[in-house]
Amino acid sequence: xxxxxxxxxxxxxxxxxxxxxxxxxxxxxxxxxxxxxxxxxxxxxxxxxxxxxxxxxxxxxxxxxxxxxxxxxxxxxxxxxxxxxxxxxxxxxxxxxxxxxxxxxxxxxxxxxxxxxxxxxxxxxxxxxxxxxxxxxxxxxxxxxxxxxxxxxxxxxxxxxxxxxxxxxxxxxxxxxxx
Amino acid sequence: xxxxxxxxxxxxxxxxxxxxxxxxxxxxxxxxxxxxxxxxxxxxxxxxxxxxxxxxxxxxxxxxxxxxxxxxxxxxxxxxxxxxxxxxxxxxxxxxxxxxxxxxxxxxxxxxxxxxxxxxxxxxxxxxxxxxxxxxxxxxxxxxxxxxxxxxxxxxxxxxxxxxxxxxxxxxxxxxxxx
Numbered sequence: 282x283x284x285x286x287x288x289x290x291x292x293x294x295x296x297x298x299x300x301x302x303x304x305x306x307x308x309x310x311x312x313x314x315x316x317x318x319x320x321x322x323x324x325x326x327x328x329x330x331x332x333x334x335x336x337x338x339x340x341x342x343x344x345x346x347x348x349x350x351x352x353x354x355x356x357x358x359x360x361x362x363x364x365x366x367x368x369x370x371x372x373x374x375x376x377x378x379x380x381x382x383x384x385x386x387x388x389x390x391x392x393x394x395x396x397x398x399x400x401x402x403x404x405x406x407x408x409x410x411x412x413x414x415x416x417x418x419x420x421x422x423x424x425x426x427x428x429x430x431x432x433x434x435x436x437x438x439x440x441x442x443x444x445x446x447x448x449x450x451x452x453x454x455x456x457x458x459x460x
Numbered sequence: 461x462x463x464x465x466x467x468x469x470x471x472x473x474x475x476x477x478x479x480x481x482x483x484x485x486x487x488x489x490x491x492x493x494x495x496x497x498x499x500x501x502x503x504x505x506x507x508x509x510x511x512x513x514x515x516x517x518x519x520x521x522x523x524x525x526x527x528x529x530x531x532x533x534x535x536x537x538x539x540x541x542x543x544x545x546x547x548x549x550x551x552x553x554x555x556x557x558x559x560x561x562x563x564x565x566x567x568x569x570x571x572x573x574x575x576x577x578x579x580x581x582x583x584x585x586x587x588x589x590x591x592x593x594x595x596x597x598x599x600x601x602x603x604x605x606x607x608x609x610x611x612x613x614x615x616x617x618x619x620x621x622x623x624x625x626x627x628x629x630x631x632x633x634x635x636x637x638x639x
Binding site: 322323324325327328331351352353360361364365366367368369371372374375376381383 | 501502503504506507510530531532539540543544545546547548550551553554555560562
């Protein structure tokens, strides 16, 4: 299973692709950051993120996408941009019919390090070990995207299938009105 | 000038199209709401909003789009969905190269009623009067979208042109890195 992890952000959107399955060693396929300049209008920055994510999916053809779940209680100066970027990530994946899972930061910490309150350094060290890297990818957004992808392989796969089955059942009974 | 006003929301995304220019009577072209069911995954709801907004733009070919500016200090239970929906609205408009303006709720109240702290009823009454309607469109999200479009015709046009010129100048000097 190949998973694209996305750590949404307007200035830096982390992306990381991991190959693997539960109980087998995981491999990092690619990692990086989509950057947009704060001097541009938000709409253009979001389009850049959309195109960047599309390009990553085109290139790596993931089987699933894992997006960090954003909460309103996070740092409020950047939270709106983060939420907007997460909306773009969800749409880019959903348009292609890719299974999507959202994981909270503490779920990621727990999955990767065994401790939902682990600090950045602990999570980073585990990402390096799990993927057998020589050093932690930078910036932190890139490393966080890899942690999300690892989390998805380890905990998300089964849950995504359940969610999808539930959603399909609900869709069959409740058509969406678009207008 | 034809303006599409968008009041972003995940459950109800208000849309209103207004024709007019500064100093001349304004006309309502169309108004409505894009609804998505809370029982669906967020990603699918956002795709529904994206497709709905695309259809509105296709049908009405606006010259500009006005989107309500969302703040983190708003009602936190729905704020993340609202921010995600606003991100979709911005991307849908920006992909088509449409000028986009964002107006805050108090800017809209001030533009439409002359009072930045006007209540819903006052703003609604002014929307009815300005567009010479027989009754206020419902739900409130639809009426709010019309108020946004009116605001854009009255205050946004000049500002949008200035913003665009500034952005174009910045673009020429600072290319966006996408990776």
